[in-house]
Amino acid sequence: MAITLTQQEKLILKQVALPPRPQALLDFAAETKQPEPDISKIAKILQSDGAISAAVLQVVNSAAFRRNREIDAIDQAIMMLGLKRIIPLVKAVALKSSVKTSAALATFWDDQTKIAECCAQLALRLNKPGLSNYAYMLGLFHFAGVPILYQHFKDYDCVFEFAEQNGWDKANVFQSQQYNTCHATIGALLAQQWGLPKAMIYAIYYQHDMEDLYSSGELDEVGLDLLSILKIARSACYGDKYQQDWLVATDQICDHFNLSDDEVTELIQDIMLA
Known part of the structure; x- marks a missing residue:
């Protein structure tokens, strides 16, 4: 499978700016790829971007995820959901602040x-x-x-x-x-x-x-x-x-x-x- 681009699309893409990942997301991704990710460090990275951390907590506490009790801190969200489940949510909420x-x-x-x-x-x-x-x-x-x-x-x-x-x-x-x-x-x-x-x-x-x-x-x-x-x-x-x-x-x-x-x-x- 591959994304197929025509020559015309390649020319257009030189003019269309795709929004880059926020620095907090880059730092987050780098730490999660470590052999032994540091949860406290990951929490601090996410907390450094108030919009991302607030949005993650809003999502994990929403009806869509049916939490038995409210999660009120990023480190708590990571511990309860696990990195594998928190990673896509972080990327998702970061998108909203990046695509204007x-x-x-x-x-x-x-x-x-x-x-x-x-x-x-x-x-x-x-x-x-x-x-x-x-x-x-x-x-x-x-x-x-x-x-x-x-x-x-x-x-x-x-x-x-x-x-x-x-x-x-x-x-x-x-x-x-x-x-x-x-x-x-x-x-x-x-x-x-x-x-x-x-x-x-x-x-x-x-x-x-x-x-x-x-x-x-x-x-x-x-x-x-x-x-x-x-x-x-x-x-x-x-x-x-x-x-x-x-x-x-x-x-x-x-x-x-x-x-x-x-x-x-x-x-x-x-x-x-x-």
């Missing part, structure tokens, strides 16, 4: 946070608790290419207008025709630059190429789990909006999770009421 949005996209991160929370809950309800943190991260990261392209192309509003009428799967193709690149590619490159797992990178890259994706071998089992969870979460959050995208994915997702249409519909309704 204009006034026209005022609710963008609110929408992505809602989707991320639904993703985490779905992972639990589908008996895949080990994926909940990564599902949350995918929920935040999967549309990160949108505000980046919005800042670069002054007429990017036309993509939103197109998506309103035709769904984001077709809008992704529309972007490629208009700008010679699309938000799925930009988002995947950002995920790659930030050191996200390969399954996450390719789930972002292929999020709008659902036809025959489940039999193509382009995504491994974890990637398909995450992408399926994302699609269900988006349907739960947006309802009838972008329904075209959901209809394309429904049968493959039902087969993948061995669920009937009614069971998936009930799952969506439960998440909407949560």
Whole structure:
């Protein structure tokens, strides 16, 4: 598997600036890769960035993760969740402060946070608790290419207008025709630059190429789990909006999770009421 870039995309990417990882995230990543990571040092690194530490605590205490008691300190969060589970959450919340949005996209991160929370809950309800943190991260990261392209192309509003009428799967193709690149590619490159797992990178890259994706071998089992969870979460959050995208994915997702249409519909309704 590989992210394929056209020559035109390579030229565009020289002009589109992908946001770098914050220094706290770089220091955090370096320490977590040590043979014996120092938990107290990791906690201090995260505490050095107030926005990241506050956001991590907000996430771990949210309904999406069903904590029995409130976690009120970063070191406590690390000890209770473990580094393996805290790493994707730290990367996820760091993204929100790094990818800037204009006034026209005022609710963008609110929408992505809602989707991320639904993703985490779905992972639990589908008996895949080990994926909940990564599902949350995918929920935040999967549309990160949108505000980046919005800042670069002054007429990017036309993509939103197109998506309103035709769904984001077709809008992704529309972007490629208009700008010679699309938000799925930009988002995947950002995920790659930030050191996200390969399954996450390719789930972002292929999020709008659902036809025959489940039999193509382009995504491994974890990637398909995450992408399926994302699609269900988006349907739960947006309802009838972008329904075209959901209809394309429904049968493959039902087969993948061995669920009937009614069971998936009930799952969506439960998440909407949560």
